[in-house]
Amino acid sequence: MALSLKKHEMPVQDPQVRAHNFDEVALGYDEETAVAEAERCLHCKVPQCRKGCPVSVDIPEFIGKIKERDFDGAIEKIKEANALPAVCGRVCPQENQCEKYCVLAKKGESVGIGRLERYVADRYMAKNEEVKPIEYAADAQKVAVIGSGPSGLSCAGDLAKKGYKVTVFEALHKAGGVLSYGIPEFRLPKDEVVKKEIDNIAKLGVKFELNSVAGRLFTVDELMEEEGFDAVFIGTGAGLPRFQGIPGESLSGVYSANEFLTRCNLMKAYKFPEYATPIKIGKKVAVIGGGNVAMDAARTALRLGAEKVYIVYRRSEAELPARKEEVEHAKEEGIEFKLLNNPVEILGDENGWVKGMRCIKMELGEPDESGRRRPVAVAGSEFDLDVETVIVSIGTGPNPIISQTTPGLDTTKRGNIAADEETGATSKPGVFAGGDIVTGAATVILAMGAGRKAAAAIDEYLKSKR
């Protein structure tokens, strides 16, 4: 049988239908499709794909197990490296990671590694297998994990399995970090995927203390000196949204993507007034930015009833940082991309509400430090976009609460926590950090990897203290 140059297609909800609901867009492979897709893998002796995976999932091995229909074996293989496969299979930017390096990508399409990972993980989850609680030694050492995003969750899970008593402190009323408040339901189902992952970690015996803002309710020093924690992991995420600093950003109708998505995902504003948190959406919406967050905001706006949604991005399509699949899905759903355009002012009406956005056309000039061609404004090319809502999604800067209240914890010039890349060790003994608070906004898989590396390093550190 000649191998297809194309991946097996992912069944998806019809774009016309899904643009009006919050149900998951991609429906997942069935068993036959998964096995057929697995057949495409050549089991390379030197698998290039693994080099592209930040946590080096043993890709050919797990795909081999799928071929044999040994799905339990496949999930075991994946879990050796990846603590959150149902999440990563859905949200990893595979086209820049594992799949980019797959040999098949040279001639056609790579193996659908992410899709296979998701299939195996979903299948395992559906079994609802009992998680065995850990039996902790009476004198087990205690570790505090601050933040319950992917870095904190994976750090907590690994440490619990090693026999440490772990407490996760989370500022919000719900665990999960960006998985709960940022990435929308239609890309990452909350009850079926996120909640289950968290419940499984809780079943290991990890305690979750919600509504607990570290740096305010307690300091890192107090955790170690007064509450008896032997080590602390900080995984508090990317922090405060940035704004461009253009006129009009304080008008009513201007949201940061974080606020917009938090209202919708965490507070379920799309079910208002059954849920008490409101969200305002105009008929026409502009989202500024080109990353995953911008795509999520735009597609959420559409689902909340906006008639026209623009993505306004200052570079060209090739530079869009979002996952390729999300860009494609957004286009199918009717989001209009205004590329090579930069907002210069948000226009308000007499009541302080947004009534439009002035943009200027850009062209690509010489490459900048990042190697990408720098967008430069085309003089005199301003035009007004008719919108009532503007969602700003141009990145985040670190949250200051913990660094301000933890003496001896060094930060970088940008205000991120300075931590060793391999171990997560910070300048403060016993304190480790990882994920977006260290790297700036990155990816789930990197945050998860950082949490696991830190767990290994914390284990070493605590063994030496015993």
Add this chain to the structure above:
Amino acid sequence: MFKILKKEELSPSVYSMDIEAPRVAKKCLAGQFIILRVDEEGERIPLTIANFDREKGIINIVFQVIGASTMALAAKEAGESIVDFAGPLGQPSKIKKFDGTVVVVGGGIGVAPTFPIARAMKEAGNKVIAIMGAKTKDILIMEKEMSEVTDEILITTDDGSRGIKGFVTYAVQELVNRGEKIAQITAIGPVIMMKSVADATRELGIPTVVSLNPIMVDGTGMCGGCRVTVGDETKFACVDGPEFDGHKVDFPELMSRQRMYRDMEAEEKDHICRIGLGRK
């Protein structure tokens, strides 16, 4: 779950509640706030800490029923619980011994959050005067408590039914007229009141702190919804504030942003009323 230990109606539609929250009570300081959710469908509402008892592990909040969420909270009785209570949030008030009198100005329920500040200022060795404003005498709150922690209280009512007739700014002017050397004023209340106090003290050259109440969601420095403009800089009230230099705050912008959900809130209140007080 966080238990309501005590509930009291201070004046029509203004309630005081004691909430059992030992960890928050252990750490909180004057000027900080909490965020609570009444039930699983509830929104996150910020309320200033009006009092605390570290030994008993109690936080006291004083709130006015103005919309659906505060209505749902008011429907809860002592002995019942609310689902979430996070704090202390925000930067504490800067308490120290000043060279001169410290004045706290509370308008309406804004009196409540000035109480712990007045007490802390007094404990720091300051002469403290409280100005308490209300529309009319029946809705004055916490007069007794306030008089216990200050050297003097001045009451103003819009209708003249108690104390000085007129706004709190009149009382400030009166203090200045009588030669009181004021080192700092902390004003908390409706935005329009804080603006008038700040406008008046700018001319008088009195440093003035105000506590801002923009719309918030997380209260931890993640969403950016609480942004306010202070001296041409964008600040986040939940992590940089809530207290700011009143002479630098862009009040009109704050007022405009606070109105953002007004029509939807009316719809929500209506929904809550139709399904009965409180959601559960």
